[in-house]
Amino acid sequence: MTAPATSPTRTSTGPAVPGPRRRTSRLKALKRLPINLLVALLLIVEIYPLVWLFLGSFKTQDEFLNSPVWALPQNFNFGNYAEAWTTGNLATYVANSLIATIPSLFLIVLFGVAAGFALEVLVWKGRNTVLLTFLAGIMVPGQMILLPLFSAYFQMGITGTLWPLIITYTATGLPLTVFMMATYFRAVPREVFEAATLDGASMVRAFFSIGFPMVRNAVFTVALVQFFFIWNDLLIALTFTNNADLNTIQVGLLNFTGEFGAVQYGPLFAAICINVFGTLVLYLFLNQRVMKGLAGGAVKG
Numbered sequence: 001m002t003a004p005a006t007s008p009t010r011t012s013t014g015p016a017v018p019g020p021r022r023r024t025s026r027l028k029a030l031k032r033l034p035i036n037l038l039v040a041l042l043l044i045v046e047i048y049p050l051v052w053l054f055l056g057s058f059k060t061q062d063e064f065l066n067s068p069v070w071a072l073p074q075n076f077n078f079g080n081y082a083e084a085w086t087t088g089n090l091a092t093y094v095a096n097s098l099i100a101t102i103p104s105l106f107l108i109v110l111f112g113v114a115a116g117f118a119l120e121v122l123v124w125k126g127r128n129t130v131l132l133t134f135l136a137g138i139m140v141p142g143q144m145i146l147l148p149l150f151s152a153y154f155q156m157g158i159t160g161t162l163w164p165l166i167i168t169y170t171a172t173g174l175p176l177t178v179f180m181m182a183t184y185f186r187a188v189p190r191e192v193f194e195a196a197t198l199d200g201a202s203m204v205r206a207f208f209s210i211g212f213p214m215v216r217n218a219v220f221t222v223a224l225v226q227f228f229f230i231w232n233d234l235l236i237a238l239t240f241t242n243n244a245d246l247n248t249i250q251v252g253l254l255n256f257t258g259e260f261g262a263v264q265y266g267p268l269f270a271a272i273c274i275n276v277f278g279t280l281v282l283y284l285f286l287n288q289r290v291m292k293g294l295a296g297g298a299v300k301g
Contacts, residue, residue: 053276057081057269064265080266081274084256088264090271092245093252100162100237100248101230104169108177108226109219115174116181117211121193122203131182137175146239153240164240165248169233173226184218185211224286231279249275 056064057080058073084090118124119131153164188211196206212219237248247255253275256268 050276050280053269054273057266057273059266059269061264061266077266080270083264084267084271084274088252088256088267088271090249090252090274093247093249094274096162096246097231097248097250100165100169101227104166104173104230105223105227107166107170108173109223111170112174112177112222113181113212113215113219114207115178116183116185117207119178120182120185121188121190121211131179134175134178138179142172142236146236150239159240159242160246162241162246165237168236168240169230172236173229177222177226180222181215181218184215188214220286224283227282228279 052070055073058076058078059067059080060073060075060077063071063073115134119127119134149164149168150159153159153167158164192210192214193206196210201209232250233248234250237251241247241251244255249271253268253271256264256271
């Protein structure tokens with residue numbers, strides 16, 4: 001005699017409510033709340049001036065003088081950009097800045113990377129003293145050397161050109177560049193250069209074929225830092241440019257004044273937008289290389 005078949009036990013198929021897990025996620029969210037609020041506050045502090053600057057570049061002079069500061073432009077007046085580029089002579093200022101920046105940046109990178117390679121990779125007597133000399137150059141305020149340099153450039157007869165800017169930017173940018181590149185070369189394994197020497201490569205070949213490519217991210221980082229320093233400089237450019245046709249963009253922004261010194265706010269804001277957003281796009285484009293370069297010198301290989 002067989003026993004009657006028993007029906008299988010039915011199990012609940014509904015989703016279980018993970019009470020402890022949900023409470024844990026809420027606690028984590030509450031712990032992250034102050035950090036999120038701080039990040040949001042920093043974003044507002046950083047982004048709001050850019051938005052206000054961009055919207056202000058479309059306002060008319062009457063809106064600047066008679067409307068509240070936070071008021072939106074009634075119409076998008078693109079004529080401010082045209083006036084800033086042509087009447088405000090911004091095109092000439094940008095060209096002068098490029099002429100002064102590109103050669104200076106090239107010389108800083110070339111000599112700075114080569115000096116960092118020589119001070120950290122090569123072995124020769126007195127290299128520590130030379131490195132300390134470069135470090136001492138970082139401590140010298142730039143304001144102290146402007147008057148002697150102006151006298152020297154005047155006696156050399158080059159005050160009516162952009163050469164004083166190129167020479168001064170190169171000289172003031174080399175100490176920091178040499179120090180940073182020596183730090184980056186410290187993280188490169190010495191066995192690489194020893195193998196290249198055994199293969200018959202000269203020091204110049206080892207520098208250009210091995211050393212320079214291995215620190216290329218660091219070179220981008222240093223070059224971007226020096227670019228912003230040179231491009232945003234006002235004091236040196238204002239001291240050594242005695243001709244309005246040689247003004248850089250930072251000095252040229254001081255010239256957006258009308259009759260009796262009245263500031264033309266619309267073209268001025270448009271010119272500032274061209275300057276700020278142009279450099280911002282460059283930084284965003286090279287951001288990843290900069291991060292890699294900053295991390296590259298942090299660990300010794």
